[in-house]
Amino acid sequence: MVIDAVPSIEMVRFVNSGTEACMAVLRLMRAFTHRDKVIKFEGCYHGHADMFLVKAGSGIATLGLPDSPGVPESVTRHTLTAPFNDLAAVNALFDENPDEIAGVILEPVVGNAGFIPPDTDFLRGLRQLTQERGALLVFDEVMTGFRIAYGGAQEKFNVIPDLTTLGKIIGGGLPVGAYGGRQDIMSMVAPAGPMYQAGTLSGNPLAMMAGITTLEILQRPGAYQLLDQITKQLVDGMLQIAQETGHSACGGQISGMFGFFFNSGPVHNYEDAKKSDLNKFAHFHRGMLEQGIYFAPSQFEAGFTSLAHTPADIDRTLEAARIVLSTLQAK
Numbered sequence: 551m552v553i554d555a556v557p558s559i560e561m562v563r564f565v566n567s568g569t570e571a572c573m574a575v576l577r578l579m580r581a582f583t584h585r586d587k588v589i590k591f592e593g594c595y596h597g598h599a600d601m602f603l604v605k606a607g608s609g610i611a612t613l614g615l616p617d618s619p620g621v622p623e624s625v626t627r628h629t630l631t632a633p634f635n636d637l638a639a640v641n642a643l644f645d646e647n648p649d650e651i652a653g654v655i656l657e658p659v660v661g662n663a664g665f666i667p668p669d670t671d672f673l674r675g676l677r678q679l680t681q682e683r684g685a686l687l688v689f690d691e692v693m694t695g696f697r698i699a700y701g702g703a704q705e706k707f708n709v710i711p712d713l714t715t716l717g718k719i720i721g722g723g724l725p726v727g728a729y730g731g732r733q734d735i736m737s738m739v740a741p742a743g744p745m746y747q748a749g750t751l752s753g754n755p756l757a758m759m760a761g762i763t764t765l766e767i768l769q770r771p772g773a774y775q776l777l778d779q780i781t782k783q784l785v786d787g788m789l790q791i792a793q794e795t796g797h798s799a800c801g802g803q804i805s806g807m808f809g810f811f812f813n814s815g816p817v818h819n820y821e822d823a824k825k826s827d828l829n830k831f832a833h834f835h836r837g838m839l840e841q842g843i844y845f846a847p848s849q850f851e852a853g854f855t856s857l858a859h860t861p862a863d864i865d866r867t868l869e870a871a872r873i874v875l876s877t878l879q880a881k
Contacts (some may be wrong), residue, residue, distance in 0.1 A: 552728060555765065556695070557704050558714045562730030563739055564753035568692035568717025569597025571727035572745050574739075574747045575655070575713050579686050581745040585652040589643055591634040593663030593850070595655055596690050596715075630644060634660055634819040635668060637675040644683045653686030653712070654679075658703035661693035661852035663820045667802060667808020673709040680712075684737025692727070693715030697854060698805040700768055706731070706804065722760030725751060759787075777806035780864050781855045784808060787868040795872070796880030797830070810851045823850065830878060837874035843867050 553559050565571050580586060590596065627752055630647065634656070642650055654676055660666035680687040689711040694703040696719050704710050714729035730736060738745045751757075761853035765771065781803040788810055791800035800817060801810025811817055812827040812834070831849040838845055843866075846853055 552716070552720060552765075553730070555701055556716075556730070558689070558710050558712065559730035560733040560738035562728050563736070563747065564749075564758075565727045565729065565747070566749040566751045567597075567725055568690075568715060568727040568751060570727040571636060571692070571715040571717070572596040572655070572690060574748055575688055575729045577717050577747070578713065578729075578735065578738060579652040579655075579688065581738050582594070582869070583652040583684070583686060583696060585650055585685070587628045587630055587651045589630045589632060589645055589651060589654045590633050591656050591660070591819075593634065593666075593823060594660055594690070594782065595662035596655060596657075600687060614744075620804075631819065633668060634663075634666060635672050636819065637679070640676065641679060649684070651683065651685050653688055655688040655690055656710075657691045657693060658691065658707065659694050659698060659804060659807060660820075661712050661807065661809075661854075663850050664811055664817065664826070665802060665807060665825045665852040666817055666819065666823065667804060667879050668707065669818060673703075673707050677709050684714040688713045688715065690715045692719075693763070693852065695719055696765070697807050699774065717739055719764070720761045721757035722764040724757040724760050726754070726757035726761065766831055767857065774805055777855055778803075780859055780861055781808050783861060783864045784855065785810065787845065787864070791868060791872045791875055795875040795878075797875055798827075806855045807852055808855070811849065833878055834874055837877065838870055841870035841873060843870045847848060 551564050563574070576588060579588060598852060614857065626711050632643060640654065658668060658673055669784070677687055689704055691702045691714050695716045696702065699706040704714070704716070712735060713729060716728045718724060718726055720726060737743050740746050785801050785803045785808050787802055789799055795810065798814045799810055799812055800815025811823060812830045813825045817823050826849050828849055835845055835847055
């Protein structure tokens with residue numbers, strides 16, 4: 551079902567987690583291209599592999615760590631970074647490192663620096679640039695896969711990468727991950743090819759059954775329309791309440807994925823996201839908890855609705871938000 555759903559996947563390998571999928575795809579990029587360097591984007595998080603903990607998002611951003619202690623410079627010197635939505639910066643990195651870059655990996659919609667959608671033609675520009683430079687394009691769809699469309703961000707934006715990583719959403723929330731892509735690239739993976747990859751729980755039956763059931767539910771008529779409806783109701787309502795209570799805020803959503811920042815925006819990348827009022831977010835989060843509503847505990851985490859949520863749930867959330875934002879100092 552994964553192969554049928556995700557446009558880029560001709561062959562797939564199941565692994566233990568989304569983190570392991572990203573680790574495997576990093577090795578595969580290098581094995582296929584015979585190049586060592588990889589470009590990632592500031593604020594994007596691709597699991598806790600050493601090479602990816604350079605200007606990472608998620609917990610690294612929340613804790614204010616520039617990189618993780620314990621990661622030697624010798625491991626990360628092949629990791630190049632650029633601001634998200636900055637195609638010129640990516641092109642400059644290719645110019646500075648001719649025939650050395652194996653590929654570009656990114657969250658097509660950033661979720662680990664808050665919700666940051668791609669600018670118009672950014673993803674298409676990356677697709678063209680990597681093809682021209684002989685590098686691979688990898689979409690880390692651990693967050694976006696099956697959430698913003700049944701075929702993920704690549705279906706939503708009609709940009710097909712060479713490789714895709716997926717996380718526990720394909721197991722209905724149970725521990726599992728997968729990576730896949732073009733057959734000629736995936737044929738490098740053992741036992742078909744020389745690149746080693748293995749995992750104790752890869753494709754375990756419990757996670758596979760939960761995943762198949764999840765994908766069947768998502769195929770029901772109206773599933774994504776409902777996700778879009780309730781998420782838009784939530785985000786539009788939050789921004790309206792923020793305005794009415796005197797708070798600067800911006801945000802957006804795509805299907806069931808959403809986020810908002812306590813700044814006037816727009817937010818195009820991690821540097822823009824860091825301009826958000828983190829102290830206000832902390833007080834907002836605590837206040838919402840006291841009202842019985844649990845948001846992700848970091849300004850640098852996107853949120854998600856699900857088919858279990860109802861319009862009444864969103865109404866209750868917005869009522870709580872009005873109470874909390876009315877008590878916070880306006881800015």
